[in-house]
Amino acid sequence: MEKTNRKIGKQSIELTNAVYIKESASIVGKKESEGPLGKLFDVTGANDLFGCNTWEEAESVLQKEAVTLALGKASMTENDISYILAGDLLGQCTASTFGNAGRAIPFIGMYGACSTCGLTLGLAAVLVSAGYAENVISVTSSHFAGAEKEFRYPLEYGNQRPPCSTWTVTGAAAFVVTDKVNNKNRAEITGITNGKIVDSGMKDSMNMGCCMAPAAADLIYQHLLDFGRIPDDYDRIITGDLGNVGQRALLDLLKEKGVDIEKQHMDCGIEIYSKSQGTESGGSGCGCSAVTLSAYVLKMLKEKQWKRVLFVPTGALLSKTSFNEGRTIPGIAHGIVLESC
Amino acid sequence: MEKTNRKIGKQSIELTNAVYIKESASIVGKKESEGPLGKLFDVTGANDLFGCNTWEEAESVLQKEAVTLALGKASMTENDISYILAGDLLGQCTASTFGNAGRAIPFIGMYGACSTCGLTLGLAAVLVSAGYAENVISVTSSHFAGAEKEFRYPLEYGNQRPPCSTWTVTGAAAFVVTDKVNNKNRAEITGITNGKIVDSGMKDSMNMGCCMAPAAADLIYQHLLDFGRIPDDYDRIITGDLGNVGQRALLDLLKEKGVDIEKQHMDCGIEIYSKSQGTESGGSGCGCSAVTLSAYVLKMLKEKQWKRVLFVPTGALLSKTSFNEGRTIPGIAHGIVLESC
Numbered sequence: 001m002e003k004t005n006r007k008i009g010k011q012s013i014e015l016t017n018a019v020y021i022k023e024s025a026s027i028v029g030k031k032e033s034e035g036p037l038g039k040l041f042d043v044t045g046a047n048d049l050f051g052c053n054t055w056e057e058a059e060s061v062l063q064k065e066a067v068t069l070a071l072g073k074a075s076m077t078e079n080d081i082s083y084i085l086a087g088d089l090l091g092q093c094t095a096s097t098f099g100n101a102g103r104a105i106p107f108i109g110m111y112g113a114c115s116t117c118g119l120t121l122g123l124a125a126v127l128v129s130a131g132y133a134e135n136v137i138s139v140t141s142s143h144f145a146g147a148e149k150e151f152r153y154p155l156e157y158g159n160q161r162p163p164c165s166t167w168t169v170t171g172a173a174a175f176v177v178t179d180k181v182n183n184k185n186r187a188e189i190t191g192i193t194n195g196k197i198v199d200s201g202m203k204d205s206m207n208m209g210c211c212m213a214p215a216a217a218d219l220i221y222q223h224l225l226d227f228g229r230i231p232d233d234y235d236r237i238i239t240g241d242l243g244n245v246g247q248r249a250l251l252d253l254l255k256e257k258g259v260d261i262e263k264q265h266m267d268c269g270i271e272i273y274s275k276s277q278g279t280e281s282g283g284s285g286c287g288c289s290a291v292t293l294s295a296y297v298l299k300m301l302k303e304k305q306w307k308r309v310l311f312v313p314t315g316a317l318l319s320k321t322s323f324n325e326g327r328t329i330p331g332i333a334h335g336i337v338l339e340s341c
Numbered sequence: 342m343e344k345t346n347r348k349i350g351k352q353s354i355e356l357t358n359a360v361y362i363k364e365s366a367s368i369v370g371k372k373e374s375e376g377p378l379g380k381l382f383d384v385t386g387a388n389d390l391f392g393c394n395t396w397e398e399a400e401s402v403l404q405k406e407a408v409t410l411a412l413g414k415a416s417m418t419e420n421d422i423s424y425i426l427a428g429d430l431l432g433q434c435t436a437s438t439f440g441n442a443g444r445a446i447p448f449i450g451m452y453g454a455c456s457t458c459g460l461t462l463g464l465a466a467v468l469v470s471a472g473y474a475e476n477v478i479s480v481t482s483s484h485f486a487g488a489e490k491e492f493r494y495p496l497e498y499g500n501q502r503p504p505c506s507t508w509t510v511t512g513a514a515a516f517v518v519t520d521k522v523n524n525k526n527r528a529e530i531t532g533i534t535n536g537k538i539v540d541s542g543m544k545d546s547m548n549m550g551c552c553m554a555p556a557a558a559d560l561i562y563q564h565l566l567d568f569g570r571i572p573d574d575y576d577r578i579i580t581g582d583l584g585n586v587g588q589r590a591l592l593d594l595l596k597e598k599g600v601d602i603e604k605q606h607m608d609c610g611i612e613i614y615s616k617s618q619g620t621e622s623g624g625s626g627c628g629c630s631a632v633t634l635s636a637y638v639l640k641m642l643k644e645k646q647w648k649r650v651l652f653v654p655t656g657a658l659l660s661k662t663s664f665n666e667g668r669t670i671p672g673i674a675h676g677i678v679l680e681s682c
Contacts, residue, residue, distance in 0.1 A: 005471070005473070006473070083535065087452070092660035097658040098663070100538060101538040101540045102540065105537060107537055107538050108451070111433065113433065131346070131347060132467060150432075194424065195448070196444070317438040318435070319435045321397055322397065325395050
């Protein structure tokens, strides 16, 4: 009897009919190229303007180039792609707009703050697995200078950064999701768990890790429940950008619920920079989890060093207006099960 | 032989296995309550603060109340809903965040500017029709004062408004999309067409209608092509918020392509205010198409005064940063086929 894809548990979809990440591409800025993963990225910039006049324009170029490169690596053209699912951190997601304007592909804009990579990949898998598309591109980005301007202070102000703060990754990654079996496919997507908004009352925009940790804990706990699995069923459980401070909070919160993921946990924000790079708690941003997935996680799955991982980008749902008006910073997380194939 | 849902043409999905809008709810501000559709909305506010201290908080309350009311009208609770798909115009979509925080439902944030109602309804139909969810809520909102602050000038500045400008609707509407047949269902969703980003080079943020008209024309043309239909196959072809000026541009652009929709065309932005209300070209915003769909379009379908309509919310993809940096204002449109049932 043929198995079918289906809703499973409270927040998940099980994809027994396979969906694959056929190819991916990553492009990062100078600082990221100097980090521990530096040599794994496809393209690195000599500076963070990428030939543009503004940080926002540069971030659009990151998305555009990531998509172009992913298409090239997959030996595909725009005609092969049914949808682009894209998102970023800028107000009204303009990095996605200008990065994908001019492409003759239906465009689906999504917003999950730094969890957007998980959100777009999940929906890409939904469209492909349902038979509504053969190939879909997911692309997400962030830019350090653009994010500082959007959420915090102008760079020229030279504000101090507390030890719990994170450094927004300058980078973008694009993924081609397909239903076609091919021995070059990078990984298989076998499950999706979408998160609820979790508001723990935190208000400190310099401690995003702790704003997001409760949402990550909620997602991981619910995911294991929905699929009837334990942490040992995964080689890695990978959050997006909790950083060192947020990681501690996540591990503690899960232990309170009786779940220990200390052995499996990895955070893209911790992996992407070395301690000597002065990024305090680690990296963050929509680009952080996306470029780490493309350059490192998919490599480990392709090499079968890992068999199955739970990839959980995490997002802090604030704007400068909501912050200035004294509101909390709710978190969200979206999970994808990736398996070697 | 059972028909199946499938990709059709370049940008569309045909839903032969039915998906329904079970119920919907609309809530609007004072000005909207005084317009031609005023008596049709479920809830109207005495003023536009809805008991809150800020415009942004008020917009969150609009989303929250719309969802609560839609659930009530559908005799459902949060437990019956698999996903909330939400979006708005504020930076980082915070009206959606704070409007839906606290709900125990997976949250999928989407951004398509004022086209977001079409985007969220389409993806809701995808999730339900694929069997990944039984019931999904789509909710979108906008707020006049919040949008003026976000995109244009503080209200206190009292800027003049040119005749081609539109007035952002204060309002939200929520829709319960389901796979369950029920004679109380409001309408059937039988098709989805997602739009490309169309950048015609326009830069005038006071003439959003003309920024979006090329995207609407592109979407409607492609939709008819994908489904092999002519305008006469629809009782109405309904755009979101082109206003009087944008409507003229749309009709002319389609005539250039040999398609005449003069007889069928209706624009929510034109319907929602009367000329005496001083809104210049008409209404706009994510809330404009959403509340008009909920209060008026679904009513006409339920009463079988219309058999089939193409609902095409339209969005202008700008931010204040992209505008201030001199970039263009690309447009997008997302279409849904609604039929009486």
